[in-house]
Amino acid sequence: MTRSSPTALLRNGLRVLVPLSVALTIYLYLYPIFNGCAFPLPPDQDSIPAASASTRRAAFFETAKVHWHLAAGTAGNATVFAPARPIAPFRLLALGDPQLEGDTSIPTDYLGTLPHLQSLVKHATFQSDHPSLRQRIRQILHDFVDLCLEDTFHLIESLRKRLDLIGNDFYLAHIYRTVHWWTRPTHVTVLGDLLGSQWLDDAEFYRRAGRYWGRVFRAAERVLDDVAAYPAQEYDVTGYVGGGPFNESTAWSRRIINVAGNHDIGYAGDITEQRAERFEKAFGKVNYELRFELLRDDPSLTESLYNDEKNPDPNSDRLIPELRIIVLNSMNLDTPAASSDLQDDTYTFINTVINTAAAVEFKGQFNLILTHIPLYKPEGVCVDDPFFDFYDYDGTLKEQNQLSADASKGFLEGILGMSGDVNAAGRGRGRRGIILNGHDHEGCDTWHYVNQTVTDPDSKPKWEVKRWRQATAAGIVGREGVPGVREITVRSMMGDFGGNAGLLSVWFDRASWEWKAEYATCPLGRQHFWWVVHILDLVVVAGVLLSAIFAVLSAVGLDVDSAIGRLIPSLFPRQKGTGKDMVQTGTKEGVATKKVDSG
Numbered sequence: 001m002t003r004s005s006p007t008a009l010l011r012n013g014l015r016v017l018v019p020l021s022v023a024l025t026i027y028l029y030l031y032p033i034f035n036g037c038a039f040p041l042p043p044d045q046d047s048i049p050a051a052s053a054s055t056r057r058a059a060f061f062e063t064a065k066v067h068w069h070l071a072a073g074t075a076g077n078a079t080v081f082a083p084a085r086p087i088a089p090f091r092l093l094a095l096g097d098p099q100l101e102g103d104t105s106i107p108t109d110y111l112g113t114l115p116h117l118q119s120l121v122k123h124a125t126f127q128s129d130h131p132s133l134r135q136r137i138r139q140i141l142h143d144f145v146d147l148c149l150e151d152t153f154h155l156i157e158s159l160r161k162r163l164d165l166i167g168n169d170f171y172l173a174h175i176y177r178t179v180h181w182w183t184r185p186t187h188v189t190v191l192g193d194l195l196g197s198q199w200l201d202d203a204e205f206y207r208r209a210g211r212y213w214g215r216v217f218r219a220a221e222r223v224l225d226d227v228a229a230y231p232a233q234e235y236d237v238t239g240y241v242g243g244g245p246f247n248e249s250t251a252w253s254r255r256i257i258n259v260a261g262n263h264d265i266g267y268a269g270d271i272t273e274q275r276a277e278r279f280e281k282a283f284g285k286v287n288y289e290l291r292f293e294l295l296r297d298d299p300s301l302t303e304s305l306y307n308d309e310k311n312p313d314p315n316s317d318r319l320i321p322e323l324r325i326i327v328l329n330s331m332n333l334d335t336p337a338a339s340s341d342l343q344d345d346t347y348t349f350i351n352t353v354i355n356t357a358a359a360v361e362f363k364g365q366f367n368l369i370l371t372h373i374p375l376y377k378p379e380g381v382c383v384d385d386p387f388f389d390f391y392d393y394d395g396t397l398k399e400q401n402q403l404s405a406d407a408s409k410g411f412l413e414g415i416l417g418m419s420g421d422v423n424a425a426g427r428g429r430g431r432r433g434i435i436l437n438g439h440d441h442e443g444c445d446t447w448h449y450v451n452q453t454v455t456d457p458d459s460k461p462k463w464e465v466k467r468w469r470q471a472t473a474a475g476i477v478g479r480e481g482v483p484g485v486r487e488i489t490v491r492s493m494m495g496d497f498g499g500n501a502g503l504l505s506v507w508f509d510r511a512s513w514e515w516k517a518e519y520a521t522c523p524l525g526r527q528h529f530w531w532v533v534h535i536l537d538l539v540v541v542a543g544v545l546l547s548a549i550f551a552v553l554s555a556v557g558l559d560v561d562s563a564i565g566r567l568i569p570s571l572f573p574r575q576k577g578t579g580k581d582m583v584q585t586g587t588k589e590g591v592a593t594k595k596v597d598s599g
Contacts, residue, residue: 005561007550014543021540024533028174032182037522038063039091039183042507056520058085066184086507089242089294090323092368093185094502096438096490097193098172098216099263100208101165104197108158116146168495169215171530175493176217179501179522180253186241187252187325188220191438191490192261192372194283198270202278209282220256225280228288228327231349231356235291241323242295257290258283260329261372261438262399268337269396276342286329287349294321294508301510306362319364321508323515326353326415330371330437333407334388336396353415360417360426366506366515367416367433373400374437374489375448376408377465382444382489401440409463412448418483420450420461428452428483434517435487436504443491443500445519447471449484488519495527 004012027034038059062085103109112118120143122128123136130136180188195208213220229235239252265275265286276286296302306316329346337343358365379385389399403411412418418430428450445468454461468486471477477484491500503520524530550560 006564007547007554007560010543010547010550014540014547017536017540017543021533021536025537028530028533029178030182031524032179032522033064035522036060037179037183037501037503038520039088039185039503040505040518040520041085042088042505042509042516044085059520062087063183067182088505088507090187090292090506091183091185092436092502092504092506093176093180093183093188094191094436094488094490094504095176095189095493096191096443096500096502097261097441097492097494098190098212099193099196099492099494100169100172100211100216101196102200102204102208102211104200104204105165106158106161107154111154114147114151114155116143116151119143120147167531168527169211171495171499171527172216172493173218174530175499175501175524176220178524179503183503183522185253185503187257188255189257189370189436190217190259191370191436192259193263193438194258194261195263198263198266198275205278206282212283217256220254222282222284223255223257223288223290225285227290228285229290230287231289231352233356235356237293237322238290239292240295241292243297257325257327257370259327259370259372259438260286260331262331265329265331267397267399268332268334268343269391269394269398271332271337271339271342273339273342285327287346288327289353290325290327292323292325294323296320298510317362318513319358319362321513321515322365323368323506324357324365325368325370328369328371330373330403333373333411334397334400334404336390336394338394338396350414354417357415357417357431360430363432363513364515365431366517367431368506369415369433369435371435371437373439374402374444375411375435375465375487376402376405377444377446381446381465381467382440383442384440405463408448412463412485416485418450418485420452420454420463422452422481430483430485432514433485434504434506435485436502437487437489438492440489441492441494441497443497444487444489445469446487446489447477447484448487449476449482451482453481486517491521491523495530498526499524499530 031037036056038056041055041059041062043055120140123130123140123143126136128136128139130139176188194212195205200208213222227238229238260276260279260283262270264283265271265279280286294301301321302308302311304313304316305311305318305320306313307319328350332339332343332346335343357367374382376386384401387399387401388397388404390396391398402408412430416430416433417426419425419428421428446465447468448463448465449471450461450463452461466474466476468477468488471484476482477486488502488504490502491497493500501522501524503522504517505519506515506517508514509516553560
């Protein structure tokens with residue numbers, strides 16, 4: 001059996017690896033296209049829901065048309081670019097729980113680099129005190145064993161972890177950058193747990209914050225404090241939405257609406273003024289609101305408005321179409337809390353949100369609530385069942401994976417104004433809205449509702465919850481006498497959970513004078529795929545460079561195969577011969593070698 005030459009092996013290997021590398025790299029860097037990712041489109045007619053397969057396909061093609069016209073330079077020409085389907089004026093890219101790790105996960109950072117080697121040298125050079133030479137030798141041997149079996153392992157693990165942290169940052173950055181480029185969101189939010197631990201000193205906290213802004217969300221910026229407004233009766237509009245796929249403010253597509261999570265500031269029993277202050281300094285306020293009006297480019301949007309500045313109609317129930325984004329710190333909604341002052345700040349904010357909201361009888365305003373901890377759900381609804389834990393020493397809240405039932409009820413009935421009492425204001429239907437949060441890494445999509453039609457006089461209407469698909473299949477969503485709200489817990493963007501990105505579209509329905517929303521996802525896949533592709537790319541690049549070097553050396557008369565055979569004889573053995581090729585033939589007695597004329 002003949003052995004292939006080194007250069008032939010390299011060429012044959014590249015013939016396989018190059019197309020494989022190109023194909024995988026193209027998929028990785030264009031995965032939203034291959035996966036059909038797009039923000040949901042408003043339905044073109046009532047009979048076709050926004051989440052239908054045909055609408056998803058239409059959404060993808062409309063997104064592709066946007067990129068086509070951008071590449072062709074015709075995006076600004078309204079007569080050339082006319083979307084076949086309306087595009088949602090508000091498109092939110094929602095990312096959950098990146099959880100950037102740091103030095104707390106690197107053994108050498110908290111154990112030291114080769115600590116037992118330092119101890120061994122100290123004992124061997126008589127810089128330590130020992131009662132006898134036997135004890136000194138015994139300690140030296142112990143240090144040597146620990147150096148081999150512990151320090152070496154910790155050093156290798158630390159190097160691996162440092163590389164893993166860098167790769168994870170770029171993996172998360174790839175998700176944000178690629179999905180942002182393809183789907184063209186108008187706004188972006190990260191729903192808490194930006195960092196991996198609240199138990200960090202200031203130096204490590206700001207190092208991770210630097211990686212967050214300098215690597216993961218490079219070129220993005222936080223919402224400035226003078227833009228993040230506190231709720232008030234008289235307020236300035238933050239901005240406008242609408243006007244087509246090319247007329248949105250690019251400033252807001254670059255801004256990150258950060259939400260505080262338990263790994264950022266801690267649970268109720270962990271939050272301190274110092275942790276809250278440093279979060280706000282690095283990532284923005286923990287409680288604020290943003291208000292965006294719909295561009296009134298159609299005369300029908302200016303007719304019969306209750307609050308129109310020029311021609312108000314006191315008999316109208318229509319308000320100027322407006323999106324109200326409420327960024328809420330839910331970490332200390334439940335008790336007991338370590339800081340009563342910070343908890344009071346949260347509840348004061350909620351009360352102000354309620355007091356400055358439009359009356360429930362009016363139409364046209366939409367509440368988008370961004371928070372971290374999901375609302376209460378009974379066991380079996382989502383992956384995580386209700387769980388609460390408290391500190392032994394002071395009884396404060398140590399951990400929770402959901403809000404309590406009472407806190408959730410206050411959330412729904414307070415901020416959204418819904419009620420089980422049909423005689424309540426606005427017949428208890430409450431305000432239009434949707435809730436987005438993180439925390440539960442698996443994600444969950446639910447519908448919270450209260451049935452006002454309960455006929456049992458001894459049974460008071462109570463809040464219930466179902467999975468979104470179950471609720472829509474059962475006809476509960478939108479049913480008369482059953483007010484409710486959709487809560488979307490966005491699946492984590494971490495690699496172990498598929499590198500998910502959430503796509504929320506919100507549009508205004510002029511017929512009902514209400515805002516409506518739909519949600520989709522765009523997962524990349526586990527982080528291992530990202531690593532495999534880039535390692536394969538490095539191997540291919542190295543192989544191509546090596547092949548080019550071999551070609552140059554052969555061109556100047558060097559026998560590359562012979563040189564490699566001399567350097568690595570075990571892989572490419574050389575056999576003696578004088579102008580003849582050596583071939584082996586098998587016999588019953590063994591292997592015989594004979595010379596064959598090369599001609």
